[in-house]
Every structure is written in structure tokens, then in C-alpha cells.
Amino acid sequence: MRILVINNDGGGFADHVEIAEGTTVQEMFQQHVKNGRPADYLIRVNRQPVPADQVLREGDRISFTPTKIEGGWTIAAS
Amino acid sequence: MNAQQRLALRAAQVLHEAFSCRTAHGRYLALPDAALASCHRLIHLIDKSKLRGWTGAQQKLEQQLIRSVAECVDELGQIRQRLEDGHGTTDVASERDIFADLLALNAEFEAVQIDIRKTTLAVETDRIVLQGIDMGPFRIVLDWSNLSHHRPYEVIAQDPNPAASSSDTTHPHVRDDHLCEGDGRAAIRGALRQGRVLDFFILVRQVLESYSSENAYVKLRDWDGRDCADCGRTVNDDDCVTCQRCGTETCSDCATSCTNCSEYFCSSHIASCPSCDDPYCKRCLAACQACGGKFCKECLDDEKCPTCRRRGEDVCEYEDEPDESDELDAVDAAGADHAADSDAPFHPLRLGQAAVLA
Numbered sequence: 001m002r003i004l005v006i007n008n009d010g011g012g013f014a015d016h017v018e019i020a021e022g023t024t025v026q027e028m029f030q031q032h033v034k035n036g037r038p039a040d041y042l043i044r045v046n047r048q049p050v051p052a053d054q055v056l057r058e059g060d061r062i063s064f065t066p067t068k069i070e071g072g073w074t075i076a077a078s
Numbered sequence: 079m080n081a082q083q084r085l086a087l088r089a090a091q092v093l094h095e096a097f098s099c100r101t102a103h104g105r106y107l108a109l110p111d112a113a114l115a116s117c118h119r120l121i122h123l124i125d126k127s128k129l130r131g132w133t134g135a136q137q138k139l140e141q142q143l144i145r146s147v148a149e150c151v152d153e154l155g156q157i158r159q160r161l162e163d164g165h166g167t168t169d170v171a172s173e174r175d176i177f178a179d180l181l182a183l184n185a186e187f188e189a190v191q192i193d194i195r196k197t198t199l200a201v202e203t204d205r206i207v208l209q210g211i212d213m214g215p216f217r218i219v220l221d222w223s224n225l226s227h228h229r230p231y232e233v234i235a236q237d238p239n240p241a242a243s244s245s246d247t248t249h250p251h252v253r254d255d256h257l258c259e260g261d262g263r264a265a266i267r268g269a270l271r272q273g274r275v276l277d278f279f280i281l282v283r284q285v286l287e288s289y290s291s292e293n294a295y296v297k298l299r300d301w302d303g304r305d306c307a308d309c310g311r312t313v314n315d316d317d318c319v320t321c322q323r324c325g326t327e328t329c330s331d332c333a334t335s336c337t338n339c340s341e342y343f344c345s346s347h348i349a350s351c352p353s354c355d356d357p358y359c360k361r362c363l364a365a366c367q368a369c370g371g372k373f374c375k376e377c378l379d380d381e382k383c384p385t386c387r388r389r390g391e392d393v394c395e396y397e398d399e400p401d402e403s404d405e406l407d408a409v410d411a412a413g414a415d416h417a418a419d420s421d422a423p424f425h426p427l428r429l430g431q432a433a434v435l436a
Contacts, residue, residue: 008277008280042280069281070261071262071290
């Protein structure tokens with residue numbers, strides 16, 4: 001089945017992906033946020049907070065947004 | 079559907095149109111005019127600082143210039159990226175998605191305001207408290223008629239608690255109502271490019287709720303200003319001068335420039351030549367070979383001070399203060415810090431003050 005995944009960490013990522021039936025929110029998080037802890041992210045499904053074991057459904061929109069994003073100037077890579 | 083939902087639906091239609099046809103609502107591409115203007119202004123100020131010998135101010139301005147140049151480079155890089163990506167081929171959220179985003183904003187923020195006539199969408203955050211310092215709530219205002227601009231939104235303090243050194247800095251990462259996005263830049267720009275309104279506002283809020291001391295306009299430890307080491311007055315950054323000897327920060331009134339080398343020093347590391355009364359740093363004073371007193375090189379002739387030369391003898395009035403020169407030597411040799419020096423029998427003078435000799 002197909003869902004929209006939005007990872008607002010780092011460079012940002014938003015795209016539709018194919019996932020297996022029965023995939024949970026926690027599993028998606030582990031796939032897309034390799035080195036992060038769930039506690040450090042706002043995790044939303046269809047714009048609502050959800051429990052980690054919630055099973056994703058066709059057409060869902062899941063987003064991961066870091067709770068801490070350091071502001072300040074950065075020198076762009078050439 | 080209630081009135082709020084009807085307004086959200088109308089706004090979603092307009093926003094979708096704006097995100098889809100951003101070129102129709104703004105310029106084709108916007109060059110980083112503001113950042114370039116900032117570079118010009120800073121270069122002008124650095125030139126002035128160099129002329130006046132304000133080394134500390136020059137260093138601070140150069141740091142600001144690095145930021146402005148980085149901002150120019152970053153924005154030009156984004157323009158290049160947009161051109162290389164085909165400029166406008168990005169998938170934009172549907173009207174339905176934007177409508178859902180607008181409704182969801184009410185659950186995330188205290189106040190959400192849609193003003194179709196002014197083409198703005200605004201939310202208000204909770205009070206932002208960083209390391210115990212209350213910055214107050216912020217209003218994030220997105221102007222969708224300005225999406226092609228590199229800063230289509232503003233972050234406005236609603237109960238401002240600006241830095242003492244900079245009234246325009248209302249948050250360590252907000253100056254002139256503009257957020258320095260830092261690590262959030264790519265994600266924020268991505269959300270704006272794709273019309274993900276909810277993500278955009280949440281990302282900006284999370285940057286506001288975070289603090290990076292390395293990249294702050296004003297560090298939180300300096301939020302209430304800096305204390306002049308000499309007079310104790312709280313001063314802002316622009317009025318702060320660093321002693322070239324010990325690194326102590328003083329206000330510009332207390333810092334004194336050495337007549338010879340033109341560097342600035344705190345009161346503990348500047349003295350006057352006993353003969354001409356002009357201020358000099360330790361390195362620019364030399365000892366009279368007869369009495370041992372410290373004089374500027376202009377006042378020494380044949381390595382003797384005017385009094386020793388005039389009297390033609392080895393004892394003069396300045397010899398009454400042998401400890402002073404000894405102390406100066408000791409301080410110089412040991413590189414003692416400011417606190418230690420402050421107790422020394424070394425009587426500093428500031429510009430315009432005259433030495434009182436026994």
C-alpha cells in the first residue's frame with residue numbers, strides 16, 4: 001500500500017512510499033529516522049499525534065519533525 | 079461547515095493557487111538584495127572601525143559579515159538549485175491537503191488568523207522560554223503574495239524581551255523580525271515549496287523553541303548586556319571594546335588608545351608617560367637609564383628622561399616610584415590576568431587625565 005512520508009529532519013523529505021500491510025508508526029520511524037529517538041520528534045499521522053504501535057493504512061500521511069532544530073546561520077555547501 | 083471552515087476552505091483555494099503559480103504572485107526569482115545590502119553596510123562599518131583603531135568592533139563586524147556573506151551564498155545556491163530543478167515542477171499540496179493543514183493549525187497553535195485580503199496566514203506560539211529567559215510569544219506571519227521572496231514570512235515578538243545590546247534582536251535567532259533558520263532551513267524551504275502549511279509553521283516554532291549558542295545573534299548569557307570591567311556599566315555589543323592585553327571587555331569610554339601603537343587597552347594596562355602625560359601601553363614605554371622611570375620613546379633622549387637630562391644627575395623625581403616600573407615588568411613577564419593586575423600599584427590614566435607626581 002502507498003502512504004505519504006514527510007521527514008522534516010535535516011534536508012527534509014516528502015514523498016509517497018510503498019509499505020507492507022501492518023506496518024506500524026514505530027517501524028516507519030525506525031526506517032526513516034535512522035539515528036533518532038521517537039521522544040525527540042513530533043510524530044503525526046494525518047496531522048494527529050498517535051501511539052507508536054498504530055498500524056498505518058492506505059493513503060495515510062505520516063510526518064516526523066524534530067522537537068529541537070538549531071537556528072542560526074550556516075554556510076551553504078558549495 | 080461553520081464560518082471558520084468556510085474561511086479555511088477559501089484560503090486553501092487561494093493558497094493552492096499561490097503555491098502552484100508562485101511566479102504569478104511574485105517575482106520570477108528574487109536575488110538576495112537584503113543580504114547584499116547588509117554586506118555593503120558591514121564593509122563600510124569595518125572600514126570605519128579600522129580607521130579608528132577599534133579592533134574589537136572590527137572583529138565583531140567581521141563575524142557579522144561572515145554571516146551575511148554566508149546568507150548571500152546560501153540564497154544564491156537555492157536560486158541555482160531551483161533553476162536546475164526546473165523551477166516550479168515541485169509537487170504542490172492539493173487544496174484538500176492545505177484545507178486539512180489549516181484546520182490542523184488550530185490544534186497546534188493558540189491563535190490562527192487567516193486574512194485573505196492581506197494575503198496573510200498567521201499563528202501565535204506559546205511563550206518561548208530559553209534557559210529561563212522568557213522571550214514571550216511570537217506571531218509567525220506568512221505572506222503568500224510573497225512566496226518567491228527568500229523571506230516570505232516574519233516572526234514578530236508579541237511581548238518583546240529584546241537583548242540589551244540589540245533592541246532588534248527579540249530571540250537569539252530572530253533579528254528584525256526575521257528568523258535565522260539554521261538547521262531548519264532546508265526543511266522550512268521544502269515545506270514552503272510544496273505548500274505544506276502545517277509543517278512550515280511547526281518547523282518555525284521548533285526553531286524558536288531551540289537555542290544554539292554557537293550561532294546566536296546574541297548569546298543568552300549576554301542577553302541582559304555586558305558589564306564594563308572598569309566602570310561596571312552594562313553596555314551593548316557596539317559599545318564594547320576588548321583590551322588587547324588581557325582580553326577584558328570595557329565600554330568605549332573606559333578603553334584608552336595607546337598613543338604609539340593605537341591599540342585599545344583597559345585601565346589596568348594603560349599608563350601615561352610621566353613627562354608628556356600621553357597614554358601608552360606597557361610595550362610602548364621604555365625605561366630611563368638614569369632613574370628607571372618609564373617614559374615614551376618621544377620623551378627619552380639618549381635613553382634619559384627630560385628631568386635626568388636637565389639635571390645632569392642620576393637621581394630625578396621619577397625615581398621615587400621604582401615599584402611602578404618593577405610592577406610593570408613583572409606584569410608583562412608573567413602575563414598576569416586583569417584581576418591580579420588590578421591590585422598592583424600601577425596608576426592607570428585615561429585620555430585627558432594628567433599624572434599627579436609627588
